[in-house]
Amino acid sequence: MAGKSRTSSNMVVKDEVMISMQAVNKWFGNFHVLKDINLTVNKGERIVICGPSGSGKSTLIRCLNRLEEHQAGTIKVQGIELNNDLKKIDEIRREVGMVFQHFNLFPHLTILENCTLAPIWVRKTPKADAEAIAMKYLERVKIPEQAHKYPGQLSGGQQQRVAIARSLCMEPKLMLFDEPTSALDPEMIKEVLDTMVSLAEDGMSMICVTHEMGFARKVANRVIFMDEGQIVEQNEPEEFFQNPQSDRTKLFLSQILGH
């Protein structure tokens, strides 16, 4: 499958930097959760982050939209530095979509309302336009017919696709995925991954924390392996899987791939 459906890496715009993290460190109390993270992501890149549980993957991507605060180093998203300036944080959050492990849809709003909320309140889009945009993206994730249901009435896979559509409605420049398929029953994983693949094929920049190695092979142009708060290894997917360099990577891959 590698050759044909592999998203070509020529979508990457080399000189347009989306994210730059330099010497980023973060602590939870005394616990040093991110250690000297240096990472540059160009426009159009699809990055998969993997690593054992508790290695700091979620914390890393949550720093990118300031759901977590880093204490040392600099993070720039689209050239805007993340610091305590609330206006800049809001500016970045408008451009960065996030999809969570547990979907985090708003249960008291219909699917359509979930999708129009941010455009209406954050982008000040008129309601009718916001609804048109929402329907466009609900069609994109193939559930326009569920628009007037509530999240509780949908299956897990459908909910996660709604969550993706909800993020897309803000027309973000970058999407962050934090283990989007880990809470799903096996038969629903594929529908979510398919949605993500089609997003990647359209050239969306994305950073995915996931253990779906098939997905990584198919769409990622870089795989990053984290352990104990550090980036241990990063490489192109073929190389990463076939020829891992570090012992920790080898151990991890043997654990998730081999049985």
Next chain:
Amino acid sequence: MTQNSHNSVFVRKVDAETLPPPQNEMGIRGWLWRNLLYSVTDYSSVSAALRSLAMIFFTVLVSYVGLTQLWLLLDFVFFSAVWSDPTGIKREACWTLSQGGTLPDDWHAACWPFIFAKLKFLAYGPYPMDELWRVNVTGLLGLAGLCWVLIEALPYRRLVGVLMLTAYPVIALILLTGGASEANYFNATAYIFVGLALITVGRLGQRDLLGIVASDFASIIGFVGWSLIVFQVLMLIFSVDVGLKPVGTGDWGGLMITLVVAVTGIVVSLPLGVILALGRRSNMPVARLLCTIFIEFWRGVPLISVLFMASVMIPLFLPEGVNFDKLMRALIGVMLFSAAYMAEVVRGGLQAIDKGQYEAAEAMGLTYWQSMRQIILPQALTHVIPGIVNTFIGLFKDTTLVSIIGLFDLLGAGKSAIADASWSSPVQAISIYLFVGFIFFIFCFGMSRYSIFMENKLSKSRSH
């Protein structure tokens, strides 16, 4: 269809039939079975038989006691009650033979003519008779507005709601008091200018033009400015002489005062409680500390002492000649008191909201207030509807405590009606207490039913 349990290989060849449920599950028979017979029909063993017999015994006992009590009540209130006093003999209409009246000696039931005679007093207290239409208009207006807001099918519900919270209180106050309060036009103008100045400062601060003033602080300054102006404009409106006879709050009483105190308390305590609850959970240490102190203080003192302090202590601190209306003081006491309780109820709801909801709202770029308004509060308040209504009902009944500071609420009016010797009889007190209790029950039960209706509606629309 047979399945050999020893054989581990099995392939179904014929689909299992879809059958209707057993008779016991359906229809009237099913209902009777589940709710009545299920627990009393099992005699298959000694212990089951004993249990069934015990259930029969208790069912009969409880039904008997309940029904006889209900009969006693109905008999007292309706069947044996005296309903009219055509000859105008007042108290003697409810006297037995041995007391000098005409009723049989074992008669003991409600004395309705007494209640009919006191109805106006129970409703309005000593409010001047010729001006009662003002109270009626206020009440009807309020009722109409309330129904409009509560009935889902009507249009413009939001607009009506906003009017009920802004214009209605002003109209009600002018109608009930007659307006034409004293006003110091010079001071009012001065305050309005101060308010305008504060708003300007706030605006400039929000645009970072003043440098030092942080934008949060600027909005507070702006808010203070607005409050000042609104307050002064209201005072000016109240000072307009609309040609109504002034009626001081000292002349208010009965159900009217109960409703004024309860409705104001209910309407103010919810938003105030929400703000206090948010403050107590906020990241800002100062806001958190202030809200916590406020809540713990008001929860820590009994309402009676709050009211007592409001009526006795506050005047001691006010300068000579400043007369702060007694009802107003009680109102403020009740509002702050119930807001503290409300805050804790709302905080419980906030705690039940998953952290992911906050994060999703934040990640989309919603501001704090937007995410509270659109995401968190709608869910949190829905979770705690029973607690909120519980607080409302408690507040409604606690209004009876205002009689401690000399306000004649419904119960107080009832008590002073009992003191009327021209109606004195052995059933005088019990008649009026039953009646007053019934009025309280109607209001509280109504709130309870509406809350259950809301809960069902919300849970229906949101779950599977």
